[in-house]
Amino acid sequence: MKKRLYIELENCIGCRSCLAACTQCGGHEQRNRNYVYDVNPLISRQTMPLMCLHCENPACARSCPAQAIQIHETGAVLSALVEKCIGCQNCTIACPYGIPKFDSEQNLMYKCDLCIDRTKDGIPPMCASVCPSNTLQWLSEEEIATKKSQFALENEKWVSSMPYLEGGTNVKINLPGILQGVEKLF
Template structure:
């Protein structure tokens, strides 16, 4: 898998097409695994999409007492294996981003697996393929780096100028230290 998911929260228009698409994905039992939520409903109608970060060392797997959460060769963190999951919900509390969901009826945890059946063949996940405002994108690594740089240029567009004391705040993340360019 040479592509990556790229989220831009500000671009979300709150149409929830990604959630509808997620429900349609195979093996999801018509339950969405991603989130679209309000940043602050009393302030504005701004929403943000939220997916699993597919951590390299996932806290959800670390706190699972049954060792049920597995990671594929491509680095996708899968939902808990149904035969192992004992339904304790530790993963939902361990996850720093609040991603895993729990189905009390059938006693299993389910989480975003980046539509593993699609992404393992470099097809965009359901949510990214339907997002009308490109808040969720499934793009090449190089394209992502370009977008990242443009994102820092946005500061200049908005009239925020770097000064001697804070110029490093304006440099894109991973500047000069990113080594894992194969992914």
């Protein structure tokens, strides 16, 4: 049963446990590959996680002249391969979501690889396994469909990962709470 990372943006409490867990994932060299964005710190305490959406046809991989960015059979778009990356930074420019980062010391691009060492075996990525507010969840297509049926919104308004920027994505982000005006009380 294929599972996907599912994000409920309005649940984020800004605890940043996902960031701490990311550094502990195998192969990350203690480097954080996700981010938590303060939406408007002068007005509210609302935060949201930012991570690679693992596009089905990723601009980062298409723009790489060295073919250093590989797509795993699970759909995860992996960080640049050390032995192939030439440090051109095309991937960081091409990504419409601004996710890949470039490490000038290592001359290498890095980004979320969906904890491929875990997810290829059906184990949730580190960020989803520690999220206390269920902002980040590891769900099957059936579980995502059940969540979707709880909201009376048009299909194209239910998730942000629709074909507007990069076609489909392997990470689904729900928007009903935001579109329906759900406000969090902190």
